Amino acid sequence: MITERAMLAAVHISIWTAVKHDRKISRDVASQHGAHQEAGRYNKQLLRGAGKLDELRTLAGQIRQYFYKITLPWSDEGFRLLPSNFYFDLMARMREFEASFEQGVESFLAVYPQYIDLVRPELNGLFREEDYPAADKLREKFGVKLEILPIPSGADFRVQMSAEEQARVSREIDANVRQSLTRGTEDLWKRLREVVSHMVDRLNEPESRFHASLVTNVFDLVEILPRLNVNGDDDLNRFAEQVRQRLCNYSAHDLKKHDLLRVTAATEAADIVAQMDDVLRDREAAAAPEAGGVPTVESIFAHMAAYMEAPAAA
Numbered sequence: 549m550i551t552e553r554a555m556l557a558a559v560h561i562s563i564w565t566a567v568k569h570d571r572k573i574s575r576d577v578a579s580q581h582g583a584h585q586e587a588g589r590y591n592k593q594l595l596r597g598a599g600k601l602d603e604l605r606t607l608a609g610q611i612r613q614y615f616y617k618i619t620l621p622w623s624d625e626g627f628r629l630l631p632s633n634f635y636f637d638l639m640a641r642m643r644e645f646e647a648s649f650e651q652g653v654e655s656f657l658a659v660y661p662q663y664i665d666l667v668r669p670e671l672n673g674l675f676r677e678e679d680y681p682a683a684d685k686l687r688e689k690f691g692v693k694l695e696i697l698p699i700p701s702g703a704d705f706r707v708q709m710s711a712e713e714q715a716r717v718s719r720e721i722d723a724n725v726r727q728s729l730t731r732g733t734e735d736l737w738k739r740l741r742e743v744v745s746h747m748v749d750r751l752n753e754p755e756s757r758f759h760a761s762l763v764t765n766v767f768d769l770v771e772i773l774p775r776l777n778v779n780g781d782d783d784l785n786r787f788a789e790q791v792r793q794r795l796c797n798y799s800a801h802d803l804k805k806h807d808l809l810r811v812t813a814a815t816e817a818a819d820i821v822a823q824m825d826d827v828l829r830d831r832e833a834a835a836a837p838e839a840g841g842v843p844t845v846e847s848i849f850a851h852m853a854a855y856m857e858a859p860a861a862a
Contacts, residue, residue, distance in 0.1 A: 550729060554778045556622060556697040557630040557638065559615045561608045564689040566595040568679045594679055596670060598663045600656035604690070607652055611645045611692065620732030620776060627697065629732050631778050642694050653690045657683045699725060733779045737828065740784070743769050744791060745821050751803065751814035760800040767796045783827055790820060 573590040577583075595601060618638060619628035630638065660683060668675050681689070743766050750758045773788040794816045803810045 550725065550778060551699045552632070554629050554631045554699060555635070556627040556699055557615075557619060558626040558628065558695045558697075559611060559642075560626070560691070560693040560695065561611060562689060562691045563604055563608055564601070564681075564686060566593065566598065566601060568592045568594055568676075570674065573674065592671065592674055592679070594667065595663045596667055598656070600652065600659055601663075604649065604652045604656060607645070607649055608692075611642075611649075614641060614645075618772065618776070620778075621735050622728050622732070627695075629699075629728070629778065630696075631775055633775050638694070642692075646692050649690070649692045653687060657687060660686065729779050733777070733781050733784070736773060736776060736781070736784055737824070739769060740773065740787060740791070741821060741824050744795070744817050744824075747795065748814055748817045748821060751810050751817065758800065758804075763796070763798060763800045763803070766791060770796065787820065787824055787827075790823075794820065 568591065570590045570592050573592075574588060575585055577590060578585050578587050581587075615628070615638075618634045619630050622629045664680055747762060747766060750756050750762055770788040770792045774785050777784050795813065798809065798813050803813055
């Protein structure tokens with residue numbers, strides 16, 4: 549049962565935008581140009597050069613990046629599929645993130661008055677004291693929250709209604725769960741193919757420069773992929789192991805230093821991508837025999853991309 553192997557999780561992060569819509573200036577600009585009062589908006593940047601606030605935004609990005617790394621797409625409401633074997637990893641990491649975030653907020657608030665003094669002459673006539681909340685109020689605009697929910701199951705749907713209607717809704721719930729699981733598996737295929745094909749592209753450019761992440765990103769993905777593969781896709785696990793054995797024995801330093809090794813690694817990676825494409829082609833054809841032909845690899849990934857909204861790795 550998938551309800552025993554995974555759960556739903558969402559990370560909610562709030563940060564003060566430090567942007568204020570100035571209605572008066574917006575009206576004045578519209579009047580000067582004979583435009584409708586709602587023709588545009590003038591938004592003031594309340595703080596500039598606020599390094600401590602930028603650090604919080606950077607930390608928020610790191611939190612989201614880690615969360616997306618160990619979860620799979622699920623719904624449009626922010627919830628993602630979290631395999632149960634990542635639960636304790638996530639909880640431990642979130643405690644660290646939350647502590648860092650709280651410390652960052654306090655560091656920002658400590659210099660908040662100085663940031664206001666710095667921006668006062670820049671805004672000049674646009675400066676309004678009332679645009680800047682007091683520190684205690686401002687603290688409430690920051691936060692990090694992890695939300696965990698069970699995966700819905702048609703068997704747990706017990707609302708009072710006719711047996712026929714209850715059965716229909718239960719079937720819809722289970723069908724939606726299956727569809728979301730399929731999206732998660734497609735996301736894993738996309739991640740694996742993209743990281744290996746990226747290696748092919750970089751290694752096939754003789755003058756290209758690349759960082760250690762070209763190799764470490766591949767290694768990191770094949771390490772966590774079997775744990776993320778809650779749908780038990782054997783082909784995915786097989787390719788992850790193949791990538792581990794054929795591509796993870798090279799270091800970025802060695803690939804930069806030895807041309808022959810670089811060509812060998814590129815050839816190995818290209819072969820894996822080709823094998824993955826063959827499997828995906830066969831799957832697409834088997835899933836839609838009525839389509840009247842075998843679709844291209846591009847069409848497969850175009851179809852997958854419709855469900856993929858996870859951000860690219862940094």
